[in-house]
Amino acid sequence: MTDTVGITALIPPELVYACRHRPLDVNNVVPTSSINPRSKLCAWTAVWRDEIMEGGLDIDSLVVVAGGDCHNALVDGQKVALSGVPTHYFFYPFDRDPDYMASQLDGLAGFLGGIKNKEMFRTISGLKEKGLALDQLRVDDRARASDVFSALISFGDLQGDPAAFEEVLDTIPHTDVEYSSRVALIGVPPIYPDFHEVAESFGLHVVYDELPYEFVRLGGNDLQALAGSYRNYSFSGPITGRIEMIRQELDRRRVDGVIHYTQFACHHTLEDEIFRAHLDYPILTVQGDLPRSSSEQLKLRLEAFSEMLEVMP
């Protein structure tokens, strides 16, 4: 029987499928959720917590990425666990130790009942190739950033059905994109569901989504290969690695400016100063809190940033 496993951040979805379960990235319901959490720091974790506890999300168990990602998730995950949902805690190695990573993947496979369908590793590798091609398509101005973003962000769980997801990928329109500036979006993904469309409406072509790119970049065809790849998940390690990676991508994708999305009450907000000191690009920092469509204040910032990149000498 296939169980639905809620996941709170990136874990290898290929492993979940190989254990004959279906992952569901609980974050994917947050941007359109109408829940107003009663106790919260970051709305991302508080909303999925309440969605699960109020029965709005149908999951059989939960995997909380508790180390190398988010402390809020650790606490809110424990609240969910106390309400009776079988919960597993997953930790990335900060020092990128491959053995530790392998032991974490082993533990996860154990929680999921063991690997039963190794074929899934290969199937999902193939899909990730498609994801990478899609990512390149927008770099080449041949696909809308909003379409590519929504495809890439789904690589955390492949929408619960790899075969159906492949069809979704195949229908992403290829179209010539016109824009005034190329920008990168770094940080956690915006909690605003229309962020990419709004940026687009002001002539900003988002050619890099930091986190979704990690979703397609990492992979492997067996447990060992996964350990070797996922230990490099940039969000889980020292920021120096992230800066290096971002720099490379900004250069490769020929961006004019960087948007750093920060989330209210998220520790990643503190990284803004570091990026400003180490990335030599115009940077716009925007902060979101509750899931809503983009506010007028956000629109003003995006419009002004677009003008700055275009008009200013």
Add this chain to the structure above:
Amino acid sequence: MNTGLDVGSTTAKIVRLESGIITASKVVPSHRWKELLEYGNKRDTIETIVSTGYFRRTVPHTAAITEITAASLGVRYYIPDAQVIVDVGGQDTKVIDLRNNTFLINDKCSAGTGAFLELAAHYFDIPVESLGKLHTRARRCALINNTCGVFAISEMISQLVGGYTMEEVICGIHQAFARRIAQMIPPVETLVLIGGTVLNTGIVESFESIHSSTVVVPPSPQTVNALGAALYGKKLRPEI
């Protein structure tokens, strides 16, 4: 003729340019913005209207630009090597760093905006325009610590009860205001202040006392954004 129309949250301004020379400029309350379209208008000339400000899309325009771009262009007209601009608006305050094309907008808290001074003036039941004059009469400044507009009022009251004069409390309010905005300002040698609020000399003085930077206020700081909008029009249609 290149017209710049800046319709913000509290006031509307117009600046008209002919061959790059300012021929008209005027300020009215926002809801009376229509009056501006008549002011200094020569009907026989071709006109490009560039609008800016919160209501830039609601008013007639050939093109609309944000206040950030308008401020950058307007300030550069007077001060070509300007580095950091502080634009104090009625509902928000913007800090624009022209050295690396970045900006910050404070629009979540009223304490560093014109609304904060309105609140203080309202408490004393005096027009907001008279705050600057009263400030000059203060012999010392009462300390107002609070960076929340609403709580600052209770602090004002306790300073008044404690023996400070209204003028001294106003001086303290201005300093609290400048301190609040200072948190947004990067280190720089010269700071350019714009917006109607900086017509208040008490505010300018408070910035000077808090910052090691030299503080510069361009002529007509209230209409700089309208001027910037008009200048943008000139970029679009250089021939008029």
